[in-house]
Amino acid sequence: MKSDVPENPETGLQLPVHVAVIMDGNGRWAKKRMLNRVKGHEKGADAVRMIVRASREIGIRYLTLFAFSTENWQRPKAEIKALMTLLKRFLTSEKQEMIDNNIRINIIGQMERLPSDVAAQLKETMAETAANDAMQLNLALSYGGRAEIAMACAAIARKVKDGAVDIASITPELVAQHLYTADIPDPELLIRTSGEYRISNFLLWQAAYTELFITPTLWPDFTREEFVAILSEYNKRERRFGRADD
DSSP states (O other), X not given: OOOSSOBOTTTOOBOOSEEEEEOOOHHHHXXXXXXXXXXXXXXXXXXXXXXXXXXXXXXXXXXXXXXEEGGGGGSOHHHHHHHHHHHHHHHHHHHXXXXXXXXXXXXXXXXXXXXXXXXXXXXXXXXXXXXXXXXXXXXXXXXXXXXXXXXXHHXXXXXXXXXXXXXXXXXXXXXXXXXXXXXXXXXXXXXXXXXOOOOTTSSTTTTTTOEEEEOOSOGGGOXXXXXXXXXXXXXXXXXXXXXXXX
C-alpha cells in the first residue's frame, strides 16, 4: 500500500507523505577527524538544511527530525549550550527560506524545558510560518516517546475523572488525538543514520507500521543522493499492515 501522493517528476518515485529521521553520528563524525563534538553538530546542521530543501523540492509533505531527546539533557552542559545556540541560529538563518518556500515549522516535545531565548525564537518562527502549507517541518525537541505516551494517558485520565470521557470509549484513535502529533499522519518511512539498529524512544506510538531504513552513513555525511536512493528503496517495499499478500 503506497502513498496517495502522485509520483515526483524528478525522481519518478511514489513518495511517502511523512518521513522521519533520527539524525545520529555527529559526535562520531567529529571524533574520526579529531575534532570537538560541537564541530560535528555544526556540520550536522548543514545536513539538516540539505534534507529540508530536498524534501520540499521532491514533494515530501511532512518531515520530522529528531533534534534533541529528553535523554540528551544528561549530556555535558557545554554541549547542550552549543546545541541550543545552533538551534537558535538555524531558526534565525533559515526563517526567510522557510517563508519563501511555503514551509511551516512545528515543534513536538517539551518546549517548556528549552532555554527562554530559544523558546522565544521558536514561537516567533512558528508564528511567521503558520500559514504555510506546502510542507511541515517538525522538530522533535526535548522529545521522548515514552514521555509523550504518558502525557497522553494523563490527559485522558483527567478527562475520565471529570466525566468528559468514558473508559469504554478509550481507543487507539483517542490516544493518538492526545499526542504531540495529533494532526500529523504517522510516518511511512523512518531513516536512522550512523548504523545503529534502534529507534531510541522516537515516535514509539506513531512508528507502529513505519518502514525502517538504517544507513551506516554518519549524519553530517548524509546527502541528497542517498536520500533519493532510500526513497527508491521505500518504493520496493510492500506495506501490508498485518494483512496477508493478495
